[in-house]
Amino acid sequence: MTPPAVPAAVAPVVAAFLADRGAVDAALRRFGSPVHLVFPQVFDANLTALRTVLDAAAPRYRICYAHKVNRSGAFARAAAAAGIAIDVASVWELRAAQAAGFAGDRIEVTGPKGVALLREAVAAGATINVDNLWELETLVAMAGPDSPVPVLLRISGFAEGAPSRFGIDLGAAGAALELLVRHRARLRLLGFAFHLDTAATAERIGAVTDCLRLIELAYTRELAPSVLDIGGGLRQVFTADATAYDAYDAALRAGLRGTGPALQWGAATFGYQVCGGAIHGGPVYHKYANTEPAAAILADLLATPLPGHGGHTMDRVLADNLLDLWLEPGKALVDQAGITIATVEFVKQAGNGATLVHLDLSRDTVTAADQEVLIDPIVLSATARDEPVGVFFAGRLCLERDLITQRQVRLDGVPAPGDRVVFANTAAYHMDLSAAIAGMHPLPAKVAVCRDDSGFTLCPDADYRPDGVVV
Structure with missing residues (x-):
């Protein structure tokens, strides 16, 4: 049996690039194979979709691009040029954000933080999304009495949802508020935050409700929070069918x-x-089953009534209470904004009868080791093929586990050496989270691709500038 096909969802500009065989070949001649390609114009389109929802429902909002999804400087510069903020989770991401053009008041620092990151974040004037009481106490010692550090309290331990190793447990939020009251000259509470490992609206509404109660509690302590930060976690659309x-x-x-x-x-x-x-x-x-765009998920959340608020929707409650909505999308902003192209090196038959198509990259270059990609790679072949077949794609490492697809993939025919294989939608984590460098293989080049009336232009990711000037 030849397995069913699972076609990938591909952004129009990416589809146009792949249809331009000359542009694809030029990219591989110039930058080698394998290669990661990022498309800032898709990033911009994704941002516009989220802004459209927020402009209609939440006039007071702040979008922070979650830099951790991709090391790309092109995406960070696109975010800076678009006027949004950025979410960083390490000293190196903080410095990259500054290099991309973000001032401290447009930088939010999230995740668990050590002394070095806290110190650099305070020096930069960034907002710190506090993960635990130790961070708060450390910030008290670092902050000056005349320049209080802006902080959000990241809360976890909500009644609905799985336990999390991140954030201040809901039961310990009172202790955090007491510390903020004692040191109000050094720490300035902006509001409360959460980040759930789910896009389920019901769980998010539960977290929102609990955070609103904490905002009320903070006001009884003569604090004045004005921000509700709902984190990221908005989904991507991988499959076209x-x-x-x-x-x-x-x-x-x-x-x-x-x-x-x-x-x-x-x-x-x-x-x-x-x-x-x-x-x-x-x-x-x-996660590959999702077909609902991030903007639709966000719109649904904002239009959901909040328990205990007279049937009013989330967006109405935020507006009535003059609260700013913050969010940190990462995957949603780079959805379909990146692809990885590899080259077929050879094809062989395994002892079990399976057809193995060997590529010049490893599994860890295009997916986390414990994940299976349930969308089909796209083969760009120089010859027509009309005999459907099921194959496994194999990687270049001398490890049994380096099987790029552990499932049969349906193709129109067996590829030939030199054919190009495209892995779609790899911009979120897949490119950078665990790229294998065993065997002394260098990391694939990362290249920014843009389209204008004259066609496609390519430049090293580090050289991309949103104004079209390449350094």
């Missing part, structure tokens, strides 16, 4: 149960548990 995704998932599960052809490599189960002929649990590729 939800029905095709469901069909592949069903076929894969049938193979695992033994009621259909096996589509998995070896003992791979993709997070499912197989017991007694039944499939239990959820797959590691679940």
Whole structure:
């Protein structure tokens, strides 16, 4: 059986680039293979979609681009040029943000922080999204009495949702407020924040409700918070056909149960548990099932009534209480804004009869090691092929685990050496989170791609400038 196809969702400008074989070849001739390509114009379009929702529903808001999703300087400069803020989580991200043009009042520092990051953040004049009581106490010692450090309190431990290792537990929020009251000359409370590892509206509404109660509590302590920060976690759209995704998932599960052809490599189960002929649990590729754009998820959240507020929606409650809405989208801003291109080196038949297509990159270059990409790579072949086949893509490392796809992928035909293989939507974490450099392979080049009336222009990511000037 040839497996079902799972086509990738591709932004129009990216699709146009891939259709321009001359532009693709030029990129590979100039920068080598494999190569990461980022598209700042897609970033701008994603930002516009979020702004459109917020302009209509929450006139007081602040968007902070979560830099950690991609080391790209092009994305950071696009964010700076667009006038939004940036969320950084390390000393190096902070310095990169400054180099991209962000002043301290447009920088928010999140995540767990050591002394070095806190010290540099205070010196930069950044807002600090505090993860724990130790950070607050350390900031008291660092801050000057005449220049209070702006802080948000990141809260966790909400009734709904999984436990989190991040943030101040809801039960300890009172202790944090007492510390802020004692040191109001050194710390200035802007508001409360949360970041949930889910896009579920119900869980977010629960967190919002608890944070609003904390805002009320802070006012009783003569503090004046004015910010509700809902974090990031808005989803991406990976697949162009939800029905095709469901069909592949069903076929894969049938193979695992033994009621259909096996589509998995070896003992791979993709997070499912197989017991007694039944499939239990959820797959590691679940995020690829989403078909709702980030802007729609955000609009739905803002239009949801808040419990205890007379049936008023979230956006209405924020407006009535003169609260600023902050958010830190990362994946949502780089959704479909990056691709990775590799080259077929050779094709072989494995002892189990499987067709292995070997590429000049490793699995860790395009996905985290524990994830399976449930959208099909796109093969750019020099010759027409019309005999559908199922293949596995294999990586270049001398490790059994370096199988880029542990599931069969449907192709129009067996690729040939030299064919290009495109991995779509790799900008969020996939490019930088765990890129393998074993075997002394260098990291792939990262290149910014822009389109104008004359075609596509490419430049090293570090050289990209939003005004079109390349340094």
